[in-house]
Amino acid sequence: MNGFIAVYLRELLILKHRFWRMLMSFAVSPVLYLVAFGLGMGKNVKVGHQSYVEFLIPGLVAMSSMMQGFGINVEINVTRFYLKVFEEFQAAPISNLSYVCGEVAGGVTRAILASCVIVCLSLVTGLGLTFGPDFWGLVFLNATVFAALGVTSAMLIKNHADQALITNLVITPMAFLGGTFFPLKNLPPWARAPLELIPLSHASRGLRMAASHRPVSPEDCIILAVLSIAAIGLAWWSVDRAKD
Amino acid sequence: MNQSDSTPFAVTIQNLTKKYGSLKALDKITFSVHKGELFALLGPNGAGKTTLVRILTGLTRPSFGIAQVNGQAGLVPQALNLDYDLTVSENLLIHGLLYHMPYPAIGSRIRELLAYTEIAHKARATIRTLSGGMKRRVMIARALMHDPEVLFLDEPTVGLDPHIRRKIWSLIKRVQGQGTTILLTTHYIEEAELLADKVALLDHGTIVALDTPRNLKARMGTYAVDIVDDNGLATNYFPDKESARKAMLDMGEQGRAITLRQVTLEDAVVGLTGRTEK
Numbered sequence: 001m002n003g004f005i006a007v008y009l010r011e012l013l014i015l016k017h018r019f020w021r022m023l024m025s026f027a028v029s030p031v032l033y034l035v036a037f038g039l040g041m042g043k044n045v046k047v048g049h050q051s052y053v054e055f056l057i058p059g060l061v062a063m064s065s066m067m068q069g070f071g072i073n074v075e076i077n078v079t080r081f082y083l084k085v086f087e088e089f090q091a092a093p094i095s096n097l098s099y100v101c102g103e104v105a106g107g108v109t110r111a112i113l114a115s116c117v118i119v120c121l122s123l124v125t126g127l128g129l130t131f132g133p134d135f136w137g138l139v140f141l142n143a144t145v146f147a148a149l150g151v152t153s154a155m156l157i158k159n160h161a162d163q164a165l166i167t168n169l170v171i172t173p174m175a176f177l178g179g180t181f182f183p184l185k186n187l188p189p190w191a192r193a194p195l196e197l198i199p200l201s202h203a204s205r206g207l208r209m210a211a212s213h214r215p216v217s218p219e220d221c222i223i224l225a226v227l228s229i230a231a232i233g234l235a236w237w238s239v240d241r242a243k244d
Numbered sequence: 245m246n247q248s249d250s251t252p253f254a255v256t257i258q259n260l261t262k263k264y265g266s267l268k269a270l271d272k273i274t275f276s277v278h279k280g281e282l283f284a285l286l287g288p289n290g291a292g293k294t295t296l297v298r299i300l301t302g303l304t305r306p307s308f309g310i311a312q313v314n315g316q317a318g319l320v321p322q323a324l325n326l327d328y329d330l331t332v333s334e335n336l337l338i339h340g341l342l343y344h345m346p347y348p349a350i351g352s353r354i355r356e357l358l359a360y361t362e363i364a365h366k367a368r369a370t371i372r373t374l375s376g377g378m379k380r381r382v383m384i385a386r387a388l389m390h391d392p393e394v395l396f397l398d399e400p401t402v403g404l405d406p407h408i409r410r411k412i413w414s415l416i417k418r419v420q421g422q423g424t425t426i427l428l429t430t431h432y433i434e435e436a437e438l439l440a441d442k443v444a445l446l447d448h449g450t451i452v453a454l455d456t457p458r459n460l461k462a463r464m465g466t467y468a469v470d471i472v473d474d475n476g477l478a479t480n481y482f483p484d485k486e487s488a489r490k491a492m493l494d495m496g497e498q499g500r501a502i503t504l505r506q507v508t509l510e511d512a513v514v515g516l517t518g519r520t521e522k
């Protein structure tokens with residue numbers, strides 16, 4: 001438990017020292033997407049009976065919580081290859097699992113902060129969306145899945161350059177195709193089937209339901225919960241691979 | 245400090261080997277460090293000093309052999325590894341938590357160690373703002389947080405000015421005085437000569453010599469005569485001052501600078517490693 005607290009507290013202290021800068025960076029891409037796709041398209045573009053902006057915001061939360069959760073990998077890489085503080089963790093008498101949980105909690109915290117930024121933006125614009133416990137529960141699960149994957153990738157890579165490759169090959173495509181910017185329903189079945197499988201699709205669909213007062217499908221929740229546990233398991237396994 | 249051979253071991257190493265591909269960074273190393281001893285590993289760049297320390301502190305896996313530390317280890321690695329955005333106290337706090345120290349004990353231990361390492365006035369400064377010598381002292385304070393029984397110092401004075409080096413040397417001696425076993429690596433011969441109870445000479449992954457500084461020096465003699473002339477530098481070694489002085493008189497010629505001095509550890513190192521050069 002102490003190991004978890006140490007690792008998580010360190011991430012929190014880093015967050016505290018860079019709080020405003022970080023908040024700004026969390027806001028940049030959602031604001032750009034909102035302006036470009038939301039406001040740019042105007043209120044007349046409808047998806048179902050919602051305006052496109054109302055459709056877009058939960059998708060942006062799904063995307064941002066994925067990106068910022070996964071983004072813990074950048075922090076870990078800096079810690080591992082540049083600051084070398086990762087060796088402190090390797091030498092310390094803490095379990096690999098408490099290390100993983102500490103870093104995942106760090107990623108989830110960033111993801112929740114990033115989601116708060118978008119939620120605040122949308123509250124300011126006065127849209128008819130609600131953000132209840134079901135909404136935040138899904139943000140939490142989505143962030144956990146991707147933070148754990150972020151930890152895994154940070155443990156498996158051998159140098160910093162590999163990281164950009166993983167982000168460009170896996171995360172960026174998911175950000176666009178995971179039901180964030182358009183409803184997957186509109187796709188032909190052959191394209192839809194594989195996209196339904198990616199975790200982000202479940203998160204964006206669930207968040208969209210929760211934000212517009214509709215019941216979230218239990219299937220989406222269960223899939224995300226199972227994936228979080230699996231991803232944490234994967235991260236746990238990967239920690240030992242980082243040793244030379 | 246003299247260690248009798250009956251003192252228990254703090255570090256035991258047997259047949260330790262580490263291969264990186266075809267390169268043997270360590271090749272069947274065997275030695276032990278007694279409790280309370282200050283043991284110096286002396287060797288040129290690439291000798292395998294860091295590899296050995298990393299294996300002993302669990303950062304690197306050995307290829308085979310035994311590397312055992314009896315008791316908690318503390319580590320000051322060769323490369324600075326502090327959190328630059330955090331303060332001095334915060335860096336120590338995280339370390340205390342990593343080593344399962346109870347929260348209330350951490351605060352008082354931080355104050356104690358920052359006073360001990362003479363950086364108390366920087367407790368709230370971020371690491372980024374410290375000088376190199378201060379960062380080194382934070383590293384040492386951090387490694388001492390959990391009161392380790394064996395402290396590993398990997399080149400603790402590299403790149404520091406002579407004043408700070410002396411400060412760190414005296415700090416290291418005080419830590420040993422409190423009963424901590426210390427294994428220190430260095431390529432500064434005078435550092436090993438001044439601080440160490442025992443010195444192991446590491447070269448190309450093998451131990452070339454292991455003894456007290458005094459015995460290592462005695463292998464060369466007690467007095468040395470350096471002759472500098474147009475042919476370069478030559479050093480002759482003698483068992484006592486009388487024979488050295490006599491030889492000096494015989495060698496005295498025009499255009500030569502001749503110095504009589506005591507044998508240093510450097511003489512022993514040059515003599516011992518020269519023979520093993522590949």
Ligand SMILES: Nc1ncnc2c1ncn2[C@@H]1O[C@H](COP(=O)(O)OP(=O)(O)OP(=O)(O)O)[C@@H](O)[C@H]1O
Pocket residue numbers: 244264267269287288289290291292293294295296322431
């Ligand atoms: N991770 C690694 N992968 C491959 N080779 C390595 C690795 N780490 C060390 N080596 C090699 O092992 C040998 C010993 O290196 P080591 O760092 O232990 O030497 P050292 O005595 O600490 O040198 P220095 O005084 O420069 O710090 C070197 O030849 C080095 O290139």
Ligand SMILES: [Mg+2]
Pocket residue numbers: 293294295322398399
């Ligand atoms: Mg080294």
